[in-house]
Each structure stands twice: as structure tokens, then as C-alpha cells.
Amino acid sequence: xxxxxxxxxxxxxxxxxxxxxxxxxxxxxxxxxxxxxxxxxxxxxxxxxxxxxxxxxxxxxxxxxxxxxxxxxxxxxxxxxxxxxxxxxxxxxxxxxxxxxxxxxxxxxxxxxxxxxxxxxxxxxxxxxxxxxxxxxxxxxxxxxxxxxxxxxxxxxxxxxxxxxxxxxxxxxxxxxxxxxxxxxxxxxxxxxxxxxxxxxxxxxxxxxxxxxxxxxxxxxxxxxxxxxxxxxxxxxxxxxxxxxxxxxxxxxxxxxxxxxxxxxxxxxxxxxxxxxxxxxxxxxxxxxxxxxxxxxxxxxxxxxxxxxxxxxxxxxxxxxxxxxxxxxxxxxxxxxxxxxxxxxxxxxxxxxxxxxxxxxxxxxxxxxxxxxxxxxxxxxxxxxxxxxxxxxxxxxxxxxxxxxxxxxxxxxxxxxxxxxxxxxxxxxxxxxxxxxxxxxxxxxxxxxxxxxx
Amino acid sequence: xxxxxxxxxxxxxxxxxxxxxxxxxxxxxxxxxxxxxxxxxxxxxxxxxxxxxxxxxxxxxxxxxxxxxxxxxxxxxxxxxxxxxxxxxxxxxxxxxxxxxxxxxxxxxxxxxxxxxxxxxxxxxxxxxxxxxxxxxxxxxxxxxxxxxxxxxxxxxxxxxxxxxxxxxxxxxxxxxxxxxxxxxxxxxxxxxxxxxxxxxxxxxxxxxxxxxxxxxxxxxxxxxxxxxxxxxxxxxxxxxxxxxxxxxxxxxxxxxxxxxxxxxxxxxxxxxxxxxxxxxxxxxxxxxxxxxxxxxxxxxxxxxxxxxxxxxxxxxxxxxxxxxxxxxxxxxxxxxxxxxxxxxxxxxxxxxxxxxxxxxxxxxxxxxxxxxxxxxxxxxxxxxxxxxxxxxxxxxxxxxxxxxxxxxxxxxxxxxxxxxxxxxxxxxxxxxxxxxxxxxxxxxxxxxxxxxxxxxxxxxxxxxxxxxxxxxxxxxxxxxxxxxxxxxxxxxx
Numbered sequence: 010x011x012x013x014x015x016x017x018x019x020x021x022x023x024x025x026x027x028x029x030x031x032x033x034x035x036x037x038x039x040x041x042x043x044x045x046x047x048x049x050x051x052x053x054x055x056x057x058x059x060x061x062x063x064x065x066x067x068x069x070x071x072x073x074x075x076x077x078x079x080x081x082x083x084x085x086x087x088x089x090x091x092x093x094x095x096x097x098x099x100x101x102x103x104x105x106x107x108x109x110x111x112x113x114x115x116x117x118x119x120x121x122x123x124x125x126x127x128x129x130x131x132x133x134x135x136x137x138x139x140x141x142x143x144x145x146x147x148x149x150x151x152x153x154x155x156x157x158x159x160x161x162x163x164x165x166x167x168x169x170x171x172x173x174x175x176x177x178x179x180x181x182x183x184x185x186x187x188x189x190x191x192x193x194x195x196x197x198x199x200x201x202x203x204x205x206x207x208x209x210x211x212x213x214x215x216x217x218x219x220x221x222x223x224x225x226x227x228x229x230x231x232x233x234x235x236x237x238x239x240x241x242x243x244x245x246x247x248x249x250x251x252x253x254x255x256x257x258x259x260x261x262x263x264x265x266x267x268x269x270x271x272x273x274x275x276x277x278x279x280x281x282x283x284x285x286x287x288x289x290x291x292x293x294x295x296x297x298x299x300x301x302x303x304x305x306x307x308x309x310x311x312x313x314x315x316x317x318x319x320x321x322x323x324x325x326x327x328x329x330x331x332x333x334x335x336x337x338x339x340x341x342x343x344x345x346x347x348x349x350x351x352x353x354x355x356x357x358x359x360x361x362x363x364x365x366x367x368x369x370x371x372x373x374x375x376x377x378x379x380x381x382x383x384x385x386x387x388x389x390x391x392x393x394x395x396x397x398x399x400x401x402x403x404x405x406x407x408x409x410x411x412x413x414x415x416x417x418x419x420x421x422x423x424x425x426x427x428x429x430x431x432x433x434x435x436x437x438x439x440x441x442x443x444x445x446x447x448x449x450x451x452x453x454x455x456x457x458x459x460x461x462x463x
Numbered sequence: 464x465x466x467x468x469x470x471x472x473x474x475x476x477x478x479x480x481x482x483x484x485x486x487x488x489x490x491x492x493x494x495x496x497x498x499x500x501x502x503x504x505x506x507x508x509x510x511x512x513x514x515x516x517x518x519x520x521x522x523x524x525x526x527x528x529x530x531x532x533x534x535x536x537x538x539x540x541x542x543x544x545x546x547x548x549x550x551x552x553x554x555x556x557x558x559x560x561x562x563x564x565x566x567x568x569x570x571x572x573x574x575x576x577x578x579x580x581x582x583x584x585x586x587x588x589x590x591x592x593x594x595x596x597x598x599x600x601x602x603x604x605x606x607x608x609x610x611x612x613x614x615x616x617x618x619x620x621x622x623x624x625x626x627x628x629x630x631x632x633x634x635x636x637x638x639x640x641x642x643x644x645x646x647x648x649x650x651x652x653x654x655x656x657x658x659x660x661x662x663x664x665x666x667x668x669x670x671x672x673x674x675x676x677x678x679x680x681x682x683x684x685x686x687x688x689x690x691x692x693x694x695x696x697x698x699x700x701x702x703x704x705x706x707x708x709x710x711x712x713x714x715x716x717x718x719x720x721x722x723x724x725x726x727x728x729x730x731x732x733x734x735x736x737x738x739x740x741x742x743x744x745x746x747x748x749x750x751x752x753x754x755x756x757x758x759x760x761x762x763x764x765x766x767x768x769x770x771x772x773x774x775x776x777x778x779x780x781x782x783x784x785x786x787x788x789x790x791x792x793x794x795x796x797x798x799x800x801x802x803x804x805x806x807x808x809x810x811x812x813x814x815x816x817x818x819x820x821x822x823x824x825x826x827x828x829x830x831x832x833x834x835x836x837x838x839x840x841x842x843x844x845x846x847x848x849x850x851x852x853x854x855x856x857x858x859x860x861x862x863x864x865x866x867x868x869x870x871x872x873x874x875x876x877x878x879x880x881x882x883x884x885x886x887x888x889x890x891x892x893x894x895x896x897x898x899x900x901x902x903x904x905x906x907x908x909x910x911x912x913x914x915x916x917x918x919x920x921x922x923x924x925x926x927x928x929x930x931x932x933x934x935x936x937x938x939x940x941x942x943x944x945x946x947x948x949x950x951x952x953x954x955x956x957x
Contacts, residue, residue: 011805012539012731013816014897023823023898032815035822036711038680038841043712047807050581054806057543064800067567068552074564078557081787088481090512092549098526099519102540104874105737110929111528111869113464114521115736121468124946128501134945137737140593143787174787181755181783182600185607185639227495255489257497273787280549283568284558284788285593286739298943304737309939312924316464317931321939327596328880332632332642337596339630344735347515354468354511358503360482367483373490392491413561421559440483 011054074413075446077375079396079437080223080421081142081172082284083276085251085364086441088355091278095348105304105340109319110311115343116318119306122350126290129253130246130270131260133295137304137341138288142273143175145289146217146247147182148302148336149271152293153215153243154188155335156268156300160241163187166213168202168233169195170222171247173426190217197430200224200389200398202233212240218267219247220256224423225396225435226389227256234263243268250290251276251368252394254361260294269293278352279345288342288349299325302336367440368395371447375438378451382458388433395439398423401432407463408454409434415453464931465521468504468514469947478508502949521930522736523874529900531824533845533877533889534628534676536706536728541801544732548796558788562771568792569770572759575743575799582810583705583722584715585745589754591790595703598723598742599634599670604782605721605746605753606668606697607638612753612780618695622661622669624653626677626881628703631670640667647883651679651837653687662694672701673717674708674843676881677836678821678889688718697721697749705729706893707818707844710811720747729813730798741794752780757789816894817844820901824892827905832912836884845891847884854886857915861886863922864911866933870926871907 015023020032029035036044055063076084095101099114106112106119123135139145150165167176169192176190193216194203200222216237220230230246237244244267246259259270275287293301299322307321327334356364376397379385384402401408405422412419420436427433438447457463489496506514523530530537548554556568576588592598603621610618621635624645632642643661646654653671669691673681681687691698700714700722706729714722726732726741734740746754758773772789775781805813825846829835836847853859865875865888877889892901914920924933 010812010816011809012541012895013812014895015816015819019898020819023819027819027822027826029822032819035815035818035841038682039708039712040682040685043685043716045711045713045716048581048710048810051578051807051810052803054809055803057804060543060800060803061547063803064547064550064571067571068550070567070570071552071556072564073551073555074560076555076557076560078559080559082558084555084557086481088478088508090508094512094515094519096545097516097519099522099524100736101545101733102525102537103522103736104530104532104535104537104734108523108865108869108875109934110866110926110931111523111874112521112736113930114518117464117467117518117521118515118736120945120947124467124469125501125503127946128503131497131499131501134943140597140739140791141787144593144597144785172787174784177784178786181604181785182637185604186637187639227491231494253497253501255491255496257495258499258501261497261499280554280793281557282554283556283565283792284790285786286741286791286793287787288739298945305945307939308944309935309942311932311934313932315931317934318464319934319936319939321936321943321945324940327629327633329629330633331629332636334629334633334636337600337630337633337637338594339596340594340738340740342735342739343737344733345739347736351511351515354504354506354514355478355481355508356503357477357505358501359477359505361503363482363484363486366487366489367485369489369491370487392495394491409561413563418557418560418564 074416074418075449076418077436077438077450078418078421080435081273082281083439084281084441085276085439087278087280090355091348091351094351095344100347101344106320113318116306118347118350120308120318122346123306125350125353126292129250130292131258132270132292134298135292136301137306138290138346139303139338140342141285141287141289143178144182145271145291146175147179149245149269149291150179150188150215151183152269152300152302153245156297157214157243160212160214162212162214163189164213165190165215165217167192168218168228169193170200170224170226170228171217171219172223199391200226201228207236213242215243215245217245217247221249221252221394224389224398225393227392230262234267238263238265246270248272249276250274251361251365254358254365268297274349277349279348286342286345288345300335303338304341364440371438371442372397375436375447375450378447379454382455384458388430396435396437398433398435401434403432403463405432405434408457411457411463412453417450417453465517467947468506471510471514472505474505476505476507478511528872528874529896529904530874531876531890531892532874533891534703536891536893538731538893539895540731540733541804544797544800547800548793553796566770569759571796571799573761573770575795576759578802579724579743579745582709583745584713585722586748587751587754588743588745589758590743590795591755591757591785592723592742592744593786593791594740595723595725595742596630596634597785598744599630600637601744601755601782601785602699602721602723603634603638603640605750606699608753608782609750610667617665618667620665621667625883626675627670627672628676628701631701651677651840652681652683655683658687659690662690662696666694666696668697668699670699670701672703674704678843678846679837679840680843684717703728704843707814709814711814715747721750726794726798731801732794732797739791739794741791752778753782754778755783755785756781813894820892820894820896821845824890824901828908831905831909836887845889847887847889849884850886859915859922861888863925866925867911867922868907870928873904873907
């Protein structure tokens with residue numbers, strides 16, 4: 010019996026102690042009409058050896074393509090230490106640290122994580138993480154509605170560079186509470202907001218600014234933050250943590266700094282893994298802390314006066330407040346945060362800066378190489394971080410298909426979400442790409458363009 | 464506490480092997496760059512390894528201790544599930560990669576959907592919710608979408624038993640519903656008359672856990688389903704306790720229209736110190752059009768099978784997307800591997816032996832003098848003891864006994880939940896624990912009680928043997944210290 014230790018003698022003795030004749034007797038309170046004989050459509054058990062073989066075959070089917078897709082999930086080098094340590098049983102198989110005295114390892118790790126995230130984002134406090142970047146935006150918007158009591162509207166305005174999937178997720182999670190999410194006008198030349206056409210009479214409860222934008226561009230975050238706060242809106246930043254080694258921290262945007270920062274934590278040592286598990290991070294100004302969703306760890310003292318860590322501000326949470334909680338959330342992405350904390354400790358600010366700079370340089374080289382092909386040009390003016398939009402003289406889909414035939418994942422097709430922009434593909438090259446990799450891509454695209462197939 | 468990683472930092476030190484060596488210039492205007500230097504640690508690779516290895520050793524975990532945490536199903540997490548889910552083909556797969564580079568992964572996900580339908584008796588499964596609470600959100604959102612699609616806009620009330628997990632009412636609120644609490648009868652079943660009086664044209668649905676959080680099977684479940692359905696409402700099944708009935712009874716057969724499963728409980732993916740979870744949802748016929756996307760599809764043409772995605776275009780009435788991509792794919796893979804290792808017959812054995820362990824532990828603790836909250840009832844995979852007498856006679860609360868257990872190297876059961884049982888411990892041993900372990904736990908409980916009774920030992924200050932003594936929660940919430948700031952830390956003891 011897989012993972013069940015009972016011998017026949019154990020089972021007999023235990024049934025005797027209970028006073029039951031058989032295992033079946035233990036289910037005598039369940040109506041007989043409901044009981045089933047067996048499960049249809051359920052395969053027989055495999056041994057670990059058989060299972061390992063099956064999974065190796067399936068993993069091999071997914072191949073090892075040269076990947077230039079970003080669009081919210083980024084391939085970075087993950088030091089061996091990160092998952093060697095994070096999958097130690099003491100981290101991997103522990104539960105939520107409700108029994109603080111028996112969970113100091115997890116709690117101190119989260120406290121260190123919270124510290125690192127506040128340092129990166131330039132804000133005062135961090136929670137212990139949310140599910141992912143997209144759901145973190147939904148929670149941030151709900152939080153802004155709770156904390157911005159001066160504004161009665163539930164309208165959230167989005168800079169044009171906010172990831173369209175994040176908007177969909179925010180609507181699915183918070184739409185039933187009346188929140189709306191509308192885009193501000195985009196300048197198609199820059200991919201950024203058109204300041205001249207902003208409506209000065211609007212009174213949104215929050216304005217969301219993504220930096221770098223989903224289109225790979227860099228927004229004038231100071232000006233947009235000031236515009237939003239001048240009309241009483243709270244500002245929510247969506248940021249890529251790797252980029253914060255270079256780019257201005259949200260806590261310093263504009264005259265006042267943003268109210269809430271959130272984003273996808275995956276670049277900090279989490280494998281791409283088909284989209285999860287990742288983690289969403291969230292930091293905010295001190296004055297908003299009591300409206301923050303999710304777990305928070307605090308440092309306190311024990312009976313001997315020594316320092317220790319515990320979950321705190323639990324009065325916000327569902328297990329205490331039930332229907333009046335700040336959120337229904339009842340997990341953080343603990344293991345992912347453990348990995349990210351190890352990753353940030355290994356890299357440090359200096360290492361993270363090197364990763365960011367190398368990625369920035371690699372995508373610049375890639376874009377320059379690709380733009381050397383007739384029919385390829387930069388889609389947006391202005392600076393980038395580690396992703397660039399390229400406009401093609403033909404539909405993107407068939408080009409990406411042809412590249413995939415050559416074992417290259419050539420980027421993300423923006424034309425589905427932004428048909429108005431034309432045939433734009435978003436390409437990314439992180440520090441994991443060598444100059445040879447870039448040459449392979451450029452040569453492959455040249456071949457594809459030269460063939461009559463696309 | 465151990466020194467913080469920041470206290471081990473020295474300017475200029477770093478793990479040199481882990482970052483690109485070349486310093487390169489950036490072409491970004493100065494106005495967009497950060498002028499400040501965030502204070503991340505500056506430490507060596509060995510320091511990092513030692514620091515976090517040491518921190519891990521301060522934790523209790525399933526791999527090191529018995530962890531009978533009620534309603535959390537802390538069973539063994541097979542190591543193969545992790546190793547195989549981390550194979551490079553899976554770990555390195557970009558979520559937006561084409562399906563031609565994902566047939567291996569997608570075939571696992573499709574089969575997982577099928578297996579979850581099999582154990583729950585539901586008609587469709589979406590794997591995308593990232594935790595139990597998000598599965599609940601998906602479920603209640605689908606119930607609302609169903610009523611709305613029928614033009615039945617007045618149904619905004621969700622019935623929730625008073626014993627329910629806090630996420631149930633919190634979720635209903637997030638979906639814009641009004642929560643109406645139902646009382647529990649003396650024997651632990653729902654107060655059926657109260658239910659009949661509560662349903663009406665305003666009823667959107669009811670959220671139930673069965674077996675309930677009281678550790679007993681709701682015996683009149685078919686009557687409950689009839690009353691709610693007759694009133695026009697739908698039934699939501701909270702899968703927190705699915706481990707108790709795996710392969711024995713199916714929520715779909717009980718009359719539930721939608722369920723979420725906690726794959727990190729029933730299907731043994733790791734709890735990871737508080738996540739990631741995975742809260743896949745299953746639906747009956749009526750809710751199929753409303754499932755969250757994406758869902759994995761399978762097509763067969765000319766003898767060739769291929770897997771792909773169903774998205775908004777395929778399910779136009781879907782409640783939408785709940786995550787940036789497809790949810791916690793790596794967790795889903797681990798659950799898939801676990802289910803294949805356990806197989807058809809193993810599913811039923813999980814329920815049998817989880818129930819055997821709970822009833823055995825319940826009988827032994829009862830014989831040792833502990834009071835059961837529902838003595839006339841069969842335990843499911845968990846049960847409740849109440850320490851109200853011990854609290855009165857020896858001033859020994861549930862919290863005290865929990866902390867005393869830590870000193871005896873047992874993780875504490877769930878304390879003070881469900882809220883309606885005073886001074887309670889909710890105990891769930893799971894099927895992967897041996898008889899010897901359960902006997903050891905009984906001995907520890909008896910020792911603690913005897914010390915209190917005979918020797919006047921009080922546990923107000925326990926634990927004594929943990930890395931820290933009992934922590935001051937009030938101070939933690941009053942003097943908020945949520946991040947290390949070197950300036951504020953000067954002069955304080957660390």
C-alpha cells in the first residue's frame with residue numbers, strides 16, 4: 010500500500026481498540042446508497058520506477074527550445090543552492106507557521122524576505138506574498154478601495170502598459186465588488202500614456218502603472234504618479250523585481266511615491282514551470298498596512314525577552330474576521346518566497362544589477378540584429394529594459410510557427426491583444442542568452458523571411 | 464533567534480559564481496534610474512547555505528515530526544513527486560510556449576482533470592485556481608454566473624454553517640454575496656429545521672464541507688441537497704476533507720454542483736511553510752459553461768492525439784481568468800504524480816486508513832480520559848477533543864497543551880477551531896502515520912495531563928525547549944516591526 014505503513018496486525022489491533030469489526034464499519038454513518046464500489050477511469054498504481062520512466066518520456070516531449078519569450082515570465086539562471094535548500098524537508102513539508110515557536114525558520118525567512126522586498130521597492134512594509142503577479146493586482150485594487158476613503162468611486166485606471174491578462178484577472182476576482190478597470194489612452198509611437206489627452210476631471214480610486222510596461226517600454230512614472238495623486242487617486246505600481254536593480258523604486262516615483270507596489274516574483278529564482286507556482290509580492294506605505302491582504306510576519310519578543318518572529322495583524326484575516334476579512338486569502342506562496350529569499354541573498358544588489366544589465370544589453374543586441382532584416386523594425390520609440398517590441402511586415406503567428414520548427418520560441422505575439430498596433434512581436438533576451446544564441450535567432454529569422462512560406 | 468542574514472553582510476562580499484561577470488552600460492535615461500542602493504545582503508555562497516540550512520532546522524515539518532493538524536491533512540509528501548516535477552522539460556517550459564512544445568506536460572494535466580473527475584463524480588474540472596480559497600472564489604463566482612445567466616438576479620445569499628472554515632464566509636463576501644450562518648445541531652449535523660427556514664428565492668447556494676470541520680459525516684446530506692435545490696439554490700462542496708472519503712463516496716453523487724479540491728492536502732503536494740497550494744474546481748452539468756479558463760483539451764484526429772487549451776473563445780460564459788497563466792502548474796504535476804503512484808485501489812485505502820487512524824486515536828484519547836466533542840459519533844479522518852474541564856480545573860487551555868506538545872516533539876493539533884467548540888483540539892493523524900507514532904502521541908498527551916493533575920504543573924510558559932519561548936503576539940501587533948532597518952536596530956539585542 011503506497012505510503013501507508015500498517016501491517017495486518019496493526020490494523021487488527023487498531024480495529025479492536027475502536028470496537029469495530031472491519032474497516033468498512035468505520036463508514037457506517039455514510040448512507041449506503043452513496044457508497045461506490047470502485048473508481049472508473051482511474052489507472053492502476055505505478056511503482057516509482059515506472060512513474061519515473063513515464064515522466065522522463067513526457068518531459069522529453071516538451072523539448073528544450075531556445076526561448077525568447079518573456080511577457081510576464083522570465084528565464085533567469087537559478088543558482089543550484091536555491092532549490093537544494095528550499096526543498097529541504099524542513100522547509101518543503103512544513104505548514105503555515107501558526108505555531109510560531111516551532112516555525113522560526115519559516116518565519117525568519119519571511120521576515121528577511123519582507124525586508125528585501127521593501128528595500129527593492131522603496132516602500133515601508135511587505136506582506137508574506139500572494140498567489141502570483143496577476144492576482145496581486147486584484148488584491149492591490151481592492152486594498153486601494155478600502156484605504157482610499159476620500160474617493161467614493163470604484164474606478165481603477167490602468168496605464169496602457171498594464172498587462173492585459175492582469176486586467177482580466179483583476180476583473181474576475183474583484184468585479185463582483187463593483188470595481189472597474191479602464192485603460193488610459195496610449196501613444197502608439199511610444200507605447201506609453203498620452204499625457205495631453207488625460208481627462209483632468211476624472212476621479213479614479215486608483216491608477217495602476219506598470220514599469221517596465223507589458224510592451225517593453227519605460228513610462229514616465231514620475232509624471233504619471235503626480236497626475237494620479239493630484240486627483241486623489243492611490244497609485245499602484247506593477248514592477249519587475251529584476252528591473253528594480255536599475256530602475257527607480259516605486260516608493261520614490263513622483264513627489265510622493267506610490268501607495269502600493271506589487272508584481273510577479275518569478276524572476277527571483279523560480280522556474281518557468283508552465284506558469285506556476287510563482288508568487289505575487291506586495292509592499293505599501295506604512296499608513297496602509299492594516300488594509301493589506303495576506304499574511305504578515307513581525308518581530309517580537311518571547312518570555313525571556315529574546316527576539317523571535319510571529320504572524321501578526323491576524324485580525325485582518327479570514328480565520329478571525331470571516332465575512333469581514335480584508336481578503337479570503339489563506340496562503341502565501343511560502344516555498345517560492347523561501348527560494349526567492351535565498352536567490353536575493355546569493356545575488357545581492359550587485360549580482361542583481363549584473364543580471365539586469367546583461368539582460369538589458371542582450372535584448373538590445375538581439376533587437377539590433379533582428380532589425381537588420383528587411384521587414385523588421387522597432388515598434389516603439391524610447392528606452393527599454395529587457396524586452397522589445399518589433400513590428401514585422403507580415404503576420405506574427407506564421408513567423409513564430411516557422412521559428413518553432415527550428416527549435417526557437419521567437420517571442421510573444423502582441424497582435425492578439427493589440428491588433429491596433431499591427432504585427433508586433435515582443436522579444437526578450439535575459440542574461441541566459443549568449444551572443445551565439447542571439448546569432449542563431451537572427452539567422453533563423455532571416456531564413457524564415459527569405460522563404461516564401463510566411 | 465539566529466542572526467539575520469543582514470547582520471552577516473560585509474560590503475563588497477558576494478557569491479561571485481552566480482551573476483554575469485562583465486559590467487555593461489545601460490542605455491536608459493538617468494531620470495528613470497534609481498539613485499539609491501537597496502540594502503540586500505552581501506554574503507558568500509557558503510554563508511547563504513549555512514544561514515538557510517540553519518533556519519530550516521528551526522522548523523517542525525512532516526519530514527521531522529508528527530504533525531496532526533486538523534483540517535490540514537499533513538501527510539507524507541513523496542519525494543519522487545518533487546524530483547519528477549522538476550525534470551528540465553517541465554521546469555524550463557515557458558507558460559506561453561506553443562502547445563507543440565508542451566504535449567508531455569499537457570497530457571499530464573488532461574489526465575489529472577480526468578482523474579479528479581473520477582474521484583469527485585463531477586462532469587468537468589478546471590485546474591487553474593491557485594489555492595483552496597481561490598477555488599472557493601471560483602465556485603461561488605460560478606454559482607452567481609449561473610443564476611445571472613438565468614436572469615435570476617435576486618439570488619445573492621450564501622448559506623454557511625457556523626462550523627465552516629473562515630474562508631467560506633470571506634469568499635462569499637468577495638463575490639458580493641450576503642452570508643447567512645446556519646447553526647449546528649447537538650450531534651454535529653446541520654440544524655435541518657434551520658436550513659428549511661433559511662432557504663428561499665434569495666438563496667444563491669450553500670457552502671458545505673462533508674465530512675464537516677467537526678470531523679463527522681453530514682448524515683442527511685441528500686435531504687440537505689434536496690431542500691437547497693428545491694429552493695433554486697446550488698450546493699458548493701469545500702474539499703478540505705476529501706481525504707476522508709476518497710474512493711468511498713463522491714461529492715457529485717451527494718448532489719453537489721461545484722467543488723474545490725485542496726491538492727496540497729488530499730493529493731499530498733507540499734505545504735511549503737504556507738503554500739503554494741492548488742485549488743482545482745470540479746463542476747456538475749449546470750456549471751460546465753462557467754468554468755474558469757484555461758482548461759486543457761484533448762483532440763483525436765486520424766489516430767493522432769493532441770492536447771491544447773480551452774480559453775475565453777471556447778467558453779464564452781466563463782467566469783474568466785484567476786491567474787496570469789494557468790495556475791500552479793508545478794503543484795498540479797506533483798498531484799498528478801502522486802495519484803498515479805497511488806492508483807485506483809490506493810485511493811480507497813487512503814480514506815480507509817486515514818479513518819482508521821483517526822478513530823483509533825480518538826478511542827485511545829477517550830480511554831485516556833480526554834473528552835470528545837461528539838462522543839456518539841464515528842470520527843471521519845479527524846476528530847475534536849474539548850479541554851473545557853481541564854481549563855476549569857487545572858487552568859490548562861488548548862493553547863497550553865499545544866505548546867506542551869511542542870516540547871515533547873509533536874506538532875500541535877489545530878487549536879480553537881471550529882469556533883463553536885470551547886477549548887478544542889482538532890486532530891487529524893492522516894493515513895501515512897504508523898500505530899507506534901499514534902501511541903507515542905497518546906502517551907505524550909497522557910503525560911501532559913497527568914503532570915497537570917498530579918503535580919500541579921502548569922504550561923502557561925511552555926514551550927521551554929523550542930528555539931524561542933512563548934512569543935508576545937500583542938507586542939507583535941502593537942509595536943510593528945515588519946522589516947529590518949539597521950538604523951532602528953542599533954542598540955537593540957538581536
